[in-house]
Amino acid sequence: MFDLYENVKSVIALKDAGVVKLDLVGEKIDTKGFQSIAFVVMSGTITDGTQTFKLTESSDNTTFTDVASADLIGTAPVFAETDDDTVKAFGYKGSKRYLQLASTVSGGPVTGGTFAAIAVLGNPLRAPTV
Numbered sequence: 001m002f003d004l005y006e007n008v009k010s011v012i013a014l015k016d017a018g019v020v021k022l023d024l025v026g027e028k029i030d031t032k033g034f035q036s037i038a039f040v041v042m043s044g045t046i047t048d049g050t051q052t053f054k055l056t057e058s059s060d061n062t063t064f065t066d067v068a069s070a071d072l073i074g075t076a077p078v079f080a081e082t083d084d085d086t087v088k089a090f091g092y093k094g095s096k097r098y099l100q101l102a103s104t105v106s107g108g109p110v111t112g113g114t115f116a117a118i119a120v121l122g123n124p125l126r127a128p129t130v
Contacts, residue, residue: 006128013039013101014117020051021112026101028061035123038091039101042116043079049109051079057096064100067092079113 014026031037041053053076056064069075073091092099101117121129 003128006130007122007124009034009121009124009129010118011121012117013119014041014115016044016114016116018114019112020115021049021105021109023105024051024101024103024115026117028058029099029101029119029121030061031097031099031121033125034121035125036091036093037099037122038073038089038120040087040089040118040120041077041079041101043083043086044114045084046079046081046113047109047111048081049105049107049112050081051103051105051113051115053077053079053101053103055090055092056100056102057092057094058098058100059096061098064098067094067099079115081107084113 012027055067057067058064071094073093076090077088
C-alpha cells in the first residue's frame with residue numbers, strides 16, 4: 001500500500017473563528033518544497049447568507065491577486081444556507097509560491113455560519129514530511 005501520511009503536509013488555511021457574518025481572509029500558505037496543493041473547506045451550521053470562497057496568489061507573500069480559474073482544479077466552493085456540515089475541496093495548479101484562501105459573504109447574513117479549512121500540500125521534494 002502506498003503511504004500518503006509521510007508524503008503530505010496539512011496546515012490551517014482558515015481558522016474556525018466561530019460564527020461568521022463577514023468576509024473571511026485565511027492564513028498565508030507557503031508551498032515551498034511541495035509540488036501540489038489542495039484545499040478542504042468545511043462548514044458547520046449555516047443559518048443564513050452565502051459564503052463564496054476564492055483563492056489568491058503571490059510571489060512575494062505581500063501582494064495577493066485572485067487566482068485565474070484556469071489555475072484551479074475544480075472550482076472554489078460556495079456554501080449556501082442548505083450546506084450545513086458539508087466538506088468541499090479544490091486544488092491549485094498555478095506557479096505562485098504563496099496562496100491565501102478568502103471568501104465573500106452575501107445575502108444579508110444576520111447570524112451567518114461556521115467555516116474552517118485546511119491546505120494539504122503534496123508531492124514533496126523531500127519525504128517523509130513528518
